Amino acid sequence: MPKYLLIRGARQLLTLRGPAPRRGRQLSELGLIQDGAVLVADDKIHSVGASRRMENLKEARLAEEIDATGKVVMPGFVDSHTHFVFPAPRLDDFERRIAGDSYLETGRKGGGIHATVQALRQTSPRGLESRGLRWLKMFAACGTTTVEGKSGYGLSPASERKTLRVMKRLNGRPLEVVRTFLGAHLPPPEYADLPEEYVTLVTDQMLPEIRRQRLAEFCDVFCDTGAFTLAQSRRILEVARALGLGLKVHADQLSRLGATRLAVELGAVSADHLEQAAEEDLDGLAASGTIATLLPGSVYHLGSGRFAPARQLIERGAAVALATDFNPGTSPTLNMQMILSLASTQMKMTPAEGITAATINGAAALRRANQTGSLEPGKFADLAIFDAGDYREIAYYFGMNLCRLTMRRGKVIWPEIGAKVEEET
Numbered sequence: 381m382p383k384y385l386l387i388r389g390a391r392q393l394l395t396l397r398g399p400a401p402r403r404g405r406q407l408s409e410l411g412l413i414q415d416g417a418v419l420v421a422d423d424k425i426h427s428v429g430a431s432r433r434m435e436n437l438k439e440a441r442l443a444e445e446i447d448a449t450g451k452v453v454m455p456g457f458v459d460s461h462t463h464f465v466f467p468a469p470r471l472d473d474f475e476r477r478i479a480g481d482s483y484l485e486t487g488r489k490g491g492g493i494h495a496t497v498q499a500l501r502q503t504s505p506r507g508l509e510s511r512g513l514r515w516l517k518m519f520a521a522c523g524t525t526t527v528e529g530k531s532g533y534g535l536s537p538a539s540e541r542k543t544l545r546v547m548k549r550l551n552g553r554p555l556e557v558v559r560t561f562l563g564a565h566l567p568p569p570e571y572a573d574l575p576e577e578y579v580t581l582v583t584d585q586m587l588p589e590i591r592r593q594r595l596a597e598f599c600d601v602f603c604d605t606g607a608f609t610l611a612q613s614r615r616i617l618e619v620a621r622a623l624g625l626g627l628k629v630h631a632d633q634l635s636r637l638g639a640t641r642l643a644v645e646l647g648a649v650s651a652d653h654l655e656q657a658a659e660e661d662l663d664g665l666a667a668s669g670t671i672a673t674l675l676p677g678s679v680y681h682l683g684s685g686r687f688a689p690a691r692q693l694i695e696r697g698a699a700v701a702l703a704t705d706f707n708p709g710t711s712p713t714l715n716m717q718m719i720l721s722l723a724s725t726q727m728k729m730t731p732a733e734g735i736t737a738a739t740i741n742g743a744a745a746l747r748r749a750n751q752t753g754s755l756e757p758g759k760f761a762d763l764a765i766f767d768a769g770d771y772r773e774i775a776y777y778f779g780m781n782l783c784r785l786t787m788r789r790g791k792v793i794w795p796e797i798g799a800k801v802e803e804e805t
């Protein structure tokens with residue numbers, strides 16, 4: 381007999397039931413049930429409905445109970461864009477930017493992505509793993525149940541492999557970890573004057589090897605000034621596509637090279653950032669199957685003030701997702717609640733639109749909308765309980781953690797039962 385669990389009494393149960401991804405006005409539809417309950421059988425959702433009806437189900441009588449009285453219950457966040465495996469924060473860059481340097485200037489002065497690459501190459505897999513584990517627990521504590529992670533701080537076959545293998549070992553501890561190869565983050569220092577040769581290394585050696593060893597499901601490229609040109613990005617993405625990897629693009633973040641259009645043309649799963657996207661590219665993106673993943677944490681942390689055109693995208697019918705972009709250079713937060721605050725206050729997305737973008741649309745951006753991102757029978761029981769009587773509070777309070785319980789695949793992953801302090805290695 382399956383193990384049943386009944387989460388009951390939720391003041392607001394957000395089911396997010398319905399089609400995926402959500403576009404336009406559908407982004408506001410949360411499938412809200414007042415005084416709702418979720419019945420979980422093993423790792424899956426058995427049924428969802430009003431507490432009174434659910435309590436009468438025969439399976440509910442056998443169930444262990446979780447009391448969610450007065451709280452908001454919703455799908456766990458699906459954070460579809462992060463760089464969470466990194467060796468150390470970049471505190472000198474932070475102070476240089478406070479003193480007035482731009483993000484690119486810090487890179488030219490010995491900081492930036494290259495500083496992280498140098499450190500990652502010298503960090504053991506175990507060292508990366510223990511740091512990653514620490515972050516995953518914090519993601520869970522903030523209500524996230526699925527996280528995407530990118531390589532891209534290795535930039536050599538061995539170091540990219542090392543990063544992806546670390547993520548593979550971190551899968552399920554306790555979050556679902558989805559791996560993306562970002563070997564084309566920047567040309568590494570040893571190829572500084574030979575970017576085309578580095579692209580060839582990526583296409584002819586790294587990508588086929590990653591595919592053979594099943595180390596990544598997606599391939600991403602940083603298409604920007606100082607990173608990869610549009611033509612180089614195309615070369616890499618076309619090879620990745622031919623190998624069967626899903627495509628993602630860091631598009632129009634710092635400058636506009638046409639990457640949004642390229643993502644649409646190649647049928648990318650998502651085009652991410654879009655802060656500098658041209659108005660004329662938005663219609664094409666909105667009409668396509670490519671998800672517009674917005675990352676307001678990086679705009680906030682860099683202080684550029686130029687947020688992606690969320691309202692225009694939504695009004696044109698784009699499928700918008702939100703993610704943290706958790707990384708040491710531009711977005712040191714892993715808290716999706718903070719991202720919802722930024723989405724509302726800076727990009728004028730309503731709390732309901734934000735929640736949809738951070739759950740079911742995030743799941744669609746990882747091709748997992750059929751298994752997570754909404755509370756519907758048959759899907760994994762991935763959910764979070766917030767200490768709020770109204771879902772809008774999650775976007776309203778900022779810099780706080782309202783998450784009181786997180787469940788992945790039917791198991792409570794936060795708070796940890798009998799947790800002990802992890803030792804640093």
Ligand code: NIG
Binds near residue numbers: 493633705707709
């Ligand atoms: O998404 N833009 C490229 N990649 C990251 C930043 C990485 C870093 O600075 O370490 C981003 O913002």
Ligand code: FE
Binds near residue numbers: 461462463630705707
């Ligand atoms: Fe990123």
